[in-house]
Amino acid sequence: MSFLYERLAKPILFRFDPERIHDLFIWKGSVIGAIPPARWLLAAVYRYRNPALAQTVAGIRFENPVGLAAGFDKDCRLMHVLPSVGFGFEEVGSITAEAYGGNPRPRLVRLPADQSIIVYYGLKNKGANALRQRIIGKRFGIPVGVSVAKTNKRFKSDKEKLDDWVKGITTLKDCGDYLTINLSCPNTYDAANYCDPRLLEKLLFRIDNEKLRFTKPVFLKLTADLTDAQADAIIEACTPRKWVTGFILSNLVKDRASVKLKSPAAKYEKHSGGLSGKVVQPKALRLVKLFREKAGNRFVLIGCGGIFTAEDAYAYLKNGASLVQLVTGMIYRGPGTIKEINKGLVRLLEKDGYTNVADAIGKGNEQ
Numbered sequence: 273m274s275f276l277y278e279r280l281a282k283p284i285l286f287r288f289d290p291e292r293i294h295d296l297f298i299w300k301g302s303v304i305g306a307i308p309p310a311r312w313l314l315a316a317v318y319r320y321r322n323p324a325l326a327q328t329v330a331g332i333r334f335e336n337p338v339g340l341a342a343g344f345d346k347d348c349r350l351m352h353v354l355p356s357v358g359f360g361f362e363e364v365g366s367i368t369a370e371a372y373g374g375n376p377r378p379r380l381v382r383l384p385a386d387q388s389i390i391v392y393y394g395l396k397n398k399g400a401n402a403l404r405q406r407i408i409g410k411r412f413g414i415p416v417g418v419s420v421a422k423t424n425k426r427f428k429s430d431k432e433k434l435d436d437w438v439k440g441i442t443t444l445k446d447c448g449d450y451l452t453i454n455l456s457c458p459n460t461y462d463a464a465n466y467c468d469p470r471l472l473e474k475l476l477f478r479i480d481n482e483k484l485r486f487t488k489p490v491f492l493k494l495t496a497d498l499t500d501a502q503a504d505a506i507i508e509a510c511t512p513r514k515w516v517t518g519f520i521l522s523n524l525v526k527d528r529a530s531v532k533l534k535s536p537a538a539k540y541e542k543h544s545g546g547l548s549g550k551v552v553q554p555k556a557l558r559l560v561k562l563f564r565e566k567a568g569n570r571f572v573l574i575g576c577g578g579i580f581t582a583e584d585a586y587a588y589l590k591n592g593a594s595l596v597q598l599v600t601g602m603i604y605r606g607p608g609t610i611k612e613i614n615k616g617l618v619r620l621l622e623k624d625g626y627t628n629v630a631d632a633i634g635k636g637n638e639q
């Protein structure tokens with residue numbers, strides 16, 4: 273299936289502006305999602321079920337471990353269609369307390385030689401109050417996580433920034449099946465990176481003081497560029513905080529000096545933004561291993577970055593991630609990728625003698 277997409281559809285789609293294609297897919301997905309027979313037809317082609325892939329993580333039942341990462345469905349329009357595409361879960365957003373139209377265009381640039389995308393959306397979304405209405409109290413065919421971030425605008429003080437965080441989190445914390453606090457958007461006005469332990473401590477302290485009483489699992493999404501020292505500090509700060517369920521490792525690469533791109537410099541030099549796809553993979557995988565080594569099983573880990581194949585997904589699971597997410601793999605290889613990954617995972621589990629995906633998690637170092 274991916275073969276057909278890569279040979280037939282992609283050469284046409286990749287001739288057009290990436291953001292227009294993204295918008296087209298969102299529109300098509302939301303239309304199909306609203307028509308049950310169209311959903312069933314899609315499921316007949318793309319959905320793959322196997323009991324070996326089903327597991328309960330953080331109290332939530334997942335039919336398979338492959339999710340759509342935050343950023344594709346920013347305005348919560350695909351929850352109805354994604355189960356038919358074969359995803360085991362999705363993360364909507366990132367959503368911010370106030371709506372934001374996004375950074376100046378172009379906000380997406382493809383780098384095919386690197387199987388990567390430069391992303392410069394800057395947290396474009398319709399805002400927490402409007403998007404809350406699309407999910408609150410509803411159940412979908414798969415678990416839905418809600419990603420929340422700080423509004424992308426100029427704030428006068430640190431207090432205002434923390435107020436905005438709390439407003440977004442409070443508005444969204446009872447929506448969906450889990451909440452993700454996105455600490456690592458690389459494209460904001462103030463470039464505030466809440467993975468910086470000093471800023472993170474202020475945010476965690478404020479959340480503690482608000483006594484938010486989270487009733488759902490809460491994940492923190494971290495940057496791909498995290499240093500060992502930052503990882504240590506984050507683990508230390510989060511370990512005693514029972515409301516922190518785990519981490520998503522990771523977001524985009526912001527530090528371009530830390531990766532070697534194959535694309536000609538003229539294609540990317542003049543474009544700001546974080547890098548997705550294959551360049552994220554070694555960094556995110558390293559972080560999954562690091563967090564598992566340093567924190568044992570205290571946290572649930574979700575691996576994200578450069579997952580294109582079953583082998584990519586399996587590497588994250590074997591090194592300690594309970595679930596995985598992707599965006600760029602689907603853009604480069606098409607919607608059939610999800611089924612291929614899930615089928616391939618079953619094959620890899622069988623080969624290693626595991627009867628369920630949960631048995632393989634964190635077993636990487638034993639081989």
Ligand SMILES: Cc1cc2nc3c(=O)[nH]c(=O)nc-3n(C[C@H](O)[C@H](O)[C@H](O)COP(=O)(O)O)c2cc1C
Binds near residue numbers: 366548549552598600
């Ligand atoms: C078009 C696009 C938009 C994104 N927007 C967000 C976002 O709003 N919030 C977020 O946490 N991550 C966002 N990301 C990052 C992805 O969720 C993911 O962490 C990253 O792209 C690595 O995964 P991938 O290589 O499978 O794309 C975005 C990525 C892409 C490609």
